[in-house]
Structure formats: structure tokens, C-alpha cells
Amino acid sequence: MEESNNYGHQHPLLLMLNQDQLIHNQSGVTDCSRCGEKVSAPCFCCAEHCGFYLHKVCAEAPLELNHPFHPHHPLLLMKNAPYSSGRYICNFCDKGGNEFVYHCSCHFDFHIKCALFTFNIAENNLKELEHVALQHPLISTENGHEELEDENGDEELEDVRECFGCWEPLAKYTHFSPSCGFNLHEKCAKLPFKLNHVCHRKHPLALQFNSERLSCKICGETNRKAVGFVYCCSPCKFVVHIECASQSPLQVIKSTNHEHPFTLFFRQVPFTCDACGTEGNHVAHRCGTCNIIIHKNCISWPRIIKSKWHDHRLLHTYFHHIEDFGVLNCMICHDEVNTEYGSYYCSKCNVIFHVHCVTEDERSYSIVSPEDEDEIPYESSITVLESNDAGEATKIEHFLHIHNLMLSPVVGKNENGCDGCLLPISGPFYSCSFCDFFLHKACAELPVWHHLCQKPLALISDRVFRCRECLNVCNAFAYECCGCKAKKCLQFVIALTPGARICLKHEHPLFYYREYNGKCNACGYTTKAAFRCKVCNFVLHSSQMR
Template sequence: MEELKNYGHQHPLLMLNEEQLLGNGIGVVDCSSCGEKVSTPCFSCVDCCGFYLHKTCAQAPLCVCDFCDETCEKFIYHCSCGLYFHIKCALFTFNIAERNLKELEHVALEDPSFSPKNDGGNLGKCFACWEPLARYTYFSLGCGFNLHKKCADLPLKIDHLCHRKHPLVLQFNSERLSCKTCQVTPERGFVYGCSACKLAIHIDCASPLSVIEDKSHPHPFTLFWRRIPFVCDACGTEGHHVAYTCGTCGIMVHKKCISLPRIIRHIMHIHRLFHKYFIDKEYFESLNCLRCHEVVDTEYGSYFCADCNVIFHVNCALQKKEWYCIVSQENEDNKSLDIPVNSITKVLERNDAGEATVIEHCEHKHYLMLSYKMKEHGDKCCDGCLLLISAKFYYCSRCDFFLHKSCAELPKKRLFKNHDCDEERFSGPKPFILTSDGMFKCGGCRNLSNGFSYKCNECGACSCLRCLALILQDAVKIPGHKHPLLFYYDYFHYKEQCSGCGRDMISRTYRCKDCNFNRCCSCVQLPTTVKHKCDDHILTLTYDKIIDYAIYHYCDICEKERDPKHWFYHCETCDISVHVDCVLGKYSFIKLGSTYNEGNHEHPLTFVKKIHYYPEYVECGKLCEDLSLECAEPGCNYIAHCKCIKPAIGDR
């Protein structure tokens, strides 16, 4: 028999089937948990003390008490509204509501620093306000409920200015109502509430301080009761009932906005952001918040960077604590804002227009020459971003090396505004160093690449140049859409689909404010032109219906059906249309023919893609049917899968 121990019962429980239940001569009994008639399979007490449980009741997950936030391992009070209470917690809240504090009569007011129950100074929290316990506290040694003296002395009923129709009663916030004053929903503890009017107020909000001083503001703030809502001058959002005013400055604010940080650094911007109550509009080209992209009303408070024409709503800037850090000194050293050093180490020749035509670059050992003639070099890719070369580019006459002019002019060091080695807390932008030292996995697009990357020396994180180009833009222009796309950090709640691939939008995305047009991060980074063995011409990314008849909507590579509403690559000359995934494949940003030094092999390896024959890899014995690493040394037949080399490329 299956045995169950300690489900709120002092004896072990055994599982019974229908035959065992009837064989014991047991009649109709009730489940000791839910009260319904017991049906098999069920659990019964081995000592036959009349304790029975449905199997489903016995195996139900443990609940968490909505009063003390501890796991309910034994029997509980449960309400159909979804509340769970320990029996002692339910009685305690009932006694508080009835003002029957007999549970505290046997306890004297004592100094917990001398209490044997102190347990080394870990006093816990008050069960009324859930703030840490201080000296001189009521300790309920019998039931374990502890209260501040001030909380134990709270009046049962109060008359309050924000609700004059009925008195407010001290009670447990069973309906999880948000505080009428600060709009925050108390997670635990007591509130003053009116059950008839569905109203609750924090204990602290019911009796706010009359005067508050804060070092971030030169004058004190004075309490001002409001029977109607007001707009806070510090953050620009609505307030209720309790306002604080500064008569000298003529402003009215929330209590929480009195202590707003004056200067912050934010994960979305390189420079410091300053809080101002009012800003002259003429200093800004755009008043759109960098985070939510909605217009900021400069008649109220905001965070801004005057140097970069960047502005945030206060609540957008401070919404996530791990995204910003407070700057304590206005004259903070700006060493992090050094002027970037160009990656072109030396210019050897210039043309009449002043352009550098022959250069030395920090990531290549030979001279590079400027060119405009793409046809002479066929379908070559830039060794920096791994995209097809276009417009002006530099090339090496001695080896197969190409760089877009824009990639060649990138700085050696960049500050990344949305990266921090400490994942728990943002502490400022980090320097990333330009490098081309082998394989890496981009932390943004998650693609494997052997092009250029910017790498953080502290944590080893890397970003490819394609992701970098997006990070540096506040708006992205893509082919096929007339409006720029804005980056939204919190887009998952829109529950829409990507206009490029049709997949559900489940995370950060790019969105057009004027149209119902969305692109996921992966689709925004798709190269606009690619080269593939399926066609002799350049394929172009498009979303147009090239053929109107549904019968022709097939991919010319895999020959499977293609959704014409989704983006695809097309050759207008040959009338070929193919899936994006069929063209790019798994290793689209690894340059074939480039070398890689693996620690387990003595010679440099070359990236190859096997087509005509598939040799076996000596380590795993499987065929190399995809991208592989092959030794070009004469007489050495070493070959390896990309995924098999150690350390695995995909794990970097």
C-alpha cells in the first residue's frame, strides 16, 4: 500500500482502493479536508481514528497563507474568492477586526533586544504593517504574532478626510484593493477600509507627515489634503487626496515624488539624465519618451539629456530599478565619455576629396585600398559585418579580405548603453573593445559569427556589428515600410504577430506608431540582399506578392508552401522566391574559407560546407553534412563538426 505521511495528521495514512474500503466494513465517510463524500482511491489513517482523505485532496499542492505568507502544511480556512489562511491567522485577523485582543493580554510590553525570543537579533516583521520590528514591541509568545506598540495601539475606527460618508475600519485587505491615496496594492498586513464602498488606505497613508524635507529639494514640503485628484508636478501623473506643496517653488507633488533622484544613469542612454520640473520646449527637436515613445508634457517633471535631445517620462525612467542607478554628485567625473579612437590606425594615401584611399587597420595585417567597383569582386562579404559589400569598401590585394568603409571607420572602443556585467543592478555603461579573434556568439541576435565583434573584457559578452548598428539607432528604417520603426522594450502585452515572419510577439520588438506593423528583433536584422547558390543573381528581401496566384506560392529551394504575407527573398530576373530560413540557414554569418585555430588541433582549420561528399568526423563518427572545420595542411585529414569542437562554439 502507498503510504502518505504528515498531511495535517499525527498518524501515517495508507491508500485504499474500493475493495479495501468495502472489505474494512467502512460505510459512507466524509473527506477530512474538503468535507465531500469519500470515493476511492483514498487515504485512511493506519490507527483507524476516522481520518480520511480523497487522493486528490491529499496530493493537492501546498497553499500559501494570504496573511503571513508562509506555506500552509496543515488545514486551512479557504474562501471561494481565492484566499487561504492558517487557522491561527484567520482567528487573529478575526480578533483584530472584532477588537478582541485577548491573544495579547498575556504579553507585557518588552524590549526585544533583551528577549529570549530575540534569536540573535532577528526580530522579524510586524504583523500589522509588515515593517521590521523595532524596540519596544508586543510579543505574542503563545501564537507567534508580533506587533509594534504603535500598531497594537491603532484605533479600530477613524474618520478620514478622503472618505466622509463612512468611518474607516482597521481590517485585513481581503479583496486586495489598492490604496485610495497612493494607488499601491498592499501585499500583506492591515489597512483602514470601508467594505461597503470598496475602499482601502494604507495605515501610513491614513496619517501622513505634515512636513517633509529632502536633500534633493532646497525647501520643505507641506501636507495638503485634496478632495479631488491633482496632477503631480514632479512626474506628471494623477494623484489622489494627499499632496505635498512647496510654497516657494509653487509646485504640488506626490509624497513619493519628494525624494525623486536628481541625476541618474539609465541603461538606455550613455549620458547622465537630469530631473527637471519644467523644460522649455524649444530646446528639443522631439518630445517623445525614449522608452514608451509617447509625447512628454514638459509642463511637468521629466528626465532629460540636453546634449542628446533625449527625454523620458519620470515613471518610464524609474519603472525598473535594475535599469538605472542614482548619481550622487553633479560634478561626477566624465571619464566614461572619452572621444572614441578610430580603428583605422594609419592613413597612407588620400584622394583629392580628402578620402583615405590606402589605410592600415587595427584588425588586419596588410594595407587596405578603397574601391567603388563591386562587380570586380563578385559576391564578396564584408569581413566585419558579414553582409554583402556595397557602395564604398576597402579590400586587401593580397588576401580575401573586405571591409565596408563604415565598418573600417568604427571606433576601437564603444560604450554600450544597454549592457551591464552586473545583471542584478545597472551601474553604468561598459566599454566594449573591437576585435576579430575567432568565433563568438552574439548576445543580441544569438547568431554564431566569425566577423568583427565588440567584446566586454569584464564578462566576455559580445555584440556583432549588425546588432550594434541597431543599438545606436532610436528608430529603424526598413525597406517596404514608409514609417520608421521604434524599439519597444515591453511589447509582450500587445499579443500581436510579427509582420515579417508571422510569429507571435513575445518579447521586445520594433513597432510603427502609425500603422499596425510590427517586426521582431530577428526580422529587423535580416540582410536586405544576400547571395545563394540557388541563383546567379543577388536576392532581395521583399514582402510584395510577386505572383497573384496562390498555386505558385512555393519556395524554390525546399519546394514547400510559402505564405505570401511573410517576408521572403526574391530574384526579379529569374522570378525565384525562397523562404528566409532556406536562404540564410543556420550559419549565415560565418565566412566560408576563413580560418579558426582550435586548441585540440595543431594546424589552423578552415570553414567549409560539404556538398559533394560527407566524410566522417573522427571524434563522433558522424557524417559532416553541414558547416565543418577542415585542416588545409597537406596530408592532414582532420575534419570536425562546428558543434563538436571543444570548447563548443555555440556555448561561447
């Protein structure tokens, strides 16, 4: 034990070289005044016993750190982060802090230990890890659960942590014990500082923090958490994830919805993905048998999905013959679908969806497994009693009305409104000769069950409700979720039904857009969801449809 520099403290400090000295001078569990973690030897403690403790490594941290992984600016050691709250999120470990911080003017923040630890990795100085136990990768148990096995063969709970370097699951590879304070794969602690890669022959790639959050040129993804390590060419802004950089040019990837495997096509050229129809400017994956080139992420698109946007199951295919479809517009965004590229379609209704439109929200669809690929039966709301020569139902029985209904064409001006959706009659409709009951043909032919929610929706009537989508209150027909009891009005449902379009008395069809930022032509207010005419850009709030 020796007296030393006070490192800004008002009293002299004593250096504790071993844990016994520290325990002798401690009065309970204490934390380091700079990093906030539990103090351990070697460390400094206050000679006046005022409760001030300081790890030796924290005390000797340089005021300015030129970090090899962040070569553009120095990291400055600050007592508090320069934010109004004084708190920050460490860009390495993704954990918060309000103690001393290494800060960069480009809004880059590190805990002291994280900055120094990664600096030592860059300098290949791993002395502090020499005595740290390693844990083995995840193994499968007989009951199907994934568990860890430590060096003594004992089983532990499933490990859901991620490596601070590559942000892959920590248990995927041999990794350091969590007691060392860092979730890090052994391989990520021993990465070469520079790398020559076939994807970027112009310059070598250097191991750096992904401070600009650039997307990987092989997989196209950007880490949403902390920055982690990447191999980067700063002048060219070329970034490759550690995991992607280690892939072999001969690697073969099997697809869940394509009969042949895909191989990496390492030459970086712009292309249009044959699976989703969007552009790509990073490394592609290619099926040599079918001459298909796609994004890495598109390899895993499911073959069949069940979407909330449609009653039938949707099949993914890489191209269509144009004569297969009368309408080539996506049922969600209403823009044209290029049938030379991949899409999801319903063969029963001849409707089509952009891949990214129908899969944008993970909660809006479910993957249909091969053993469940048989279609759920369609249950009609009507029973056909009479038909004309064209096969069109002229007399029907609807399960929500006590009398039979007759098909009537719209002749001249019709002031009646549909009892299903409350909109004016503007096309063929069914009417009751015993009471003033009218239904659009499209409303009458809607199924008993819809699948626009997690559970099926049942068609109901004679009940006052507020629509979950347009927030209007009415007592017309509605679809009620059998699970959450949420109700959706027929205006919303019809807008998603193939061939049925809300027209009102506008000269062109109006399409429903669940997300549309514009101004309503009726009230002038900004819309979030609206009915819109693609021809003349006429827009109406849902509440203005009545």
C-alpha cells in the same frame, strides 16, 4: 485532568490543564493535530495514547467565524483547503499550511490561530498578549549597523521581519516577542476599530483585511505580500494603509532631488504628477514654493542615474523648454515625452526618457551619488584624419581596422553590407579602398565602451558569437561585457543610439522595441522583441533583419 468531548477523534480525550500534566503523558515533542504547531497546555490528549493532541483553543474554534475584519462572508473551518494540493498560504502571516484552515469563498485562507488572534484584536480582547514581552525599536550602533536591543540591554542580529498587520519592518516600532508566534507591532494590536479621516469625510473607515488588494489612496501602493490590516470604506472601495492613516496633515517630507520639502495635499482629486507625467487619483504631495504636485513615491526619485539604456548619465528634471530638444520621443518606448512634466534626459545627446520607462527595471539603472556626479570620459572608436567644411569626418582611422576609411554617400542602389552590423548599406558609410570593408557612419562612430550591462561593454570584432538580445549567431562587430562576457550585436546597440535608426530598405525608420507583442511581417510569427515602424506599423523579428 478530566475526560471531555472527543472533537471528532475515535478515542476519548483528556484535558491537560498545565504543562506538568502534559509532560507526564507525552512521549516526546508532539504537534497539535489541527494547527500543526508544537502542543502546549491547556490541551487535549488521547486517553488511549495514540498520539493525538489538540490545543484547547483549536478544539474550541467555531466551525463558522463571522470576522469583523472580513464582514462580507463567514470564514468556514475546514480540515483541508479546497485546492488540489490541499495546501494554502495564510493571508495574515503569509506562511503556508496543510492543516485545518479557515476558508472563505473569496479565496481567503487563515491558519486557525491567525483567524482567532485577529478576531480577538477586533474584539479588543488581548488577554493572550498580557504576559508577552515587548521588544524595543531598532537602534543604531557605533559601527553603523542596525541592531536590536532587548530589555536586558543585550544586542541581537539585525531584524528583517515585518509586522503581520501593517507590513512595515517589525523592528521599526515596539513589538511583541517572536515567541508569541505573531510578528506584530504593539500599536497594530491596539488600533481603533473605526476611524474618521480627512481624506474620506463621507463615511468612517473600518479596520479590515485588504481582501481585494486595493491600493492605498494616500501612497498609491498595494501590499504584494499578505493582505494585512487597512482602514477601509467598503461601499466606496476606499482604502488607507495603517501607516498612511496616521500621518499628520502638517507632515513635511524632504526630497532627494528637489530643493524644497513636500507637504501632504489631503483632498483627493485627479492630477498629473509633475515628477513622472502619469496620472494620480489618490492623495498628492505638494511643493508650495514651486507649485509642483507629485505622487508620494516620486518624491524619492534620484536626481542622477546611470542607465543601461544610455552611455551618459541622466538627470531628472520637472520640466524642459521645448527648444532644448530636437526629438521629444522616449528612447525606450519611442512615444512622445510631454516636457511640461518630469523626465530623465541627457544634455550631451539631447535625448529624453519617460521616468517609468527608464526606471521600470531596478536592475537596469544605478543611482549616482553626489560625490560621483562627474561624468565618465567618452572614448571614441575613431580618430578623425580629415574633415569637410561642415566639420564632418571624411577620412578616419578605426581602431578595429588596419586601413584608413573614407566617407562615402549612398548613390543609387548599393548591394554592400555593413561589416559592423551586417545590415545593408542604407545611409552615409565609410569604406576602405584597399579591401571590401564597409561601415555605416553610425556603426563607425559608436564608442569603444558601452554601458548596457552591470559592467562596461567593450567593442570587439573577428569573433563568432551569439547575441544575448536577438539570439542570432554572427561574426560581425559586437559589444562584450567585461564581467559576464555576454555579447550584444550592433543592431541592438545602434537601435539605442541617439540619431541612429535601423532603416534597411523600408521607407520609414524602424525602431527597436525590447517588448513588443505583434506579428512579424516577414515570417508571420508572434514577436516578443522587434523592430517596428511607427508610421505604418511594419514589424520585423530581429532574426529577419538580415
